[in-house]
Amino acid sequence: MLQGAVTDAIRTAFLEELAEVGYGRLSLEAVARRAGSGKAAIYRRWPSKEAVTIDLIAQVSFAATDTPDTGTLRGDVLAFLTAVDAALRHPLVSRILPDLFAAGIHHPDIADSLRDRVGGAGREKAVSVLRRAVERGELAPDTDFELGLDLLAGPLYWNTTVRQAPADPARLQRLADKVVAALAA
């Protein structure tokens, strides 16, 4: 029974340790201590710290939710921004995500996993928002999706995760207006 309580305890401990000390200084010794397990229990499941990390990224991305069709681009954009903003503000995510992106610079496997799982999940949601808008006629058929994705994700990631600004729903409203204008340009 390799998939059980011990596995979950290790995963949780790993995440908490990641949030506290960061990827670079995380030790499996401390994870085992926190999980109340032996180190062998970890090595029995994963070959390395990097492997645990990649596994966790895959797990977490499962939690990605869908963005509803609100009927208008503006509504869809606001819903997307609100959902992503909330996700970025999750206590563990907000502490871990910048660390993982930084770790990705030194560990290509982590970068790949992040691109596929985190980037990919958000990307699909954003694409469907843009695609629906094109179908409604709110956006031109030749709309630059790549640029649109940057406009949807960038300001949010910068303000929320990098600058660590406090939550502000009204600001999201205004940001949605700006983003819609940019998309239409």
Next chain:
Amino acid sequence: MLQGAVTDAIRTAFLEELAEVGYGRLSLEAVARRAGSGKAAIYRRWPSKEAVTIDLIAQVSFAATDTPDTGTLRGDVLAFLTAVDAALRHPLVSRILPDLFAAGIHHPDIADSLRDRVGGAGREKAVSVLRRAVERGELAPDTDFELGLDLLAGPLYWNTTVRQAPADPARLQRLADKVVAALAA
């Protein structure tokens, strides 16, 4: 003569080491080795790894250049985006910056230094771009500067530093158009 060749060698070695292994795994032992100095030479100048980091952030931010007045908002925005994009693509900066932001989560002093020196420098440039546009009448006097800064910095940081996308001048042109539209909205 505490300010001399040795000091510079240590600073350079610290930066290179930072780029290679990241903040968390950086050791002053390795820095001394790379600098061709003794560890004591480092401790004679700074009390800790954190202090060296903060000192370096302050130094580097001096390199920030001015953004010229091109006469139009669109021109100013493009100049700003181009300058920041180039800065973010600097081989050392691109590897170090995400690491420093991640380190800031666990070390408030580093976060403060980043906010003041890196954020502050870019911020002043961006504000002057927006202020000039208001004076020209290209933007409304009640333009939301805070949001404008996110729109100027966010998409770039996301695409260039986080996603590590390759350079693309044409894309910057199109991004400038989008950003101008967003600012005016």
Next chain:
DNA sequence: CCTAGTCGAGACGCAACCGTTCCGTCTCGG
């Protein structure tokens, strides 16, 4: 020419982790 201060080098004791191995215990499925 002397002396004060920095220099590179590296040893010091200490602590943390590494990944592995071995305990004795406990819990299952057969």
Next chain:
DNA sequence: CCGAGACGGAACGGTTGCGTCTCGACTAGG
């Protein structure tokens, strides 16, 4: 009821980094 196997725990030898300290060499200014 027994054997297989995972369990927590602890120890293994080895590596790395810490911050301090002591060398003898080099280089100033006086």
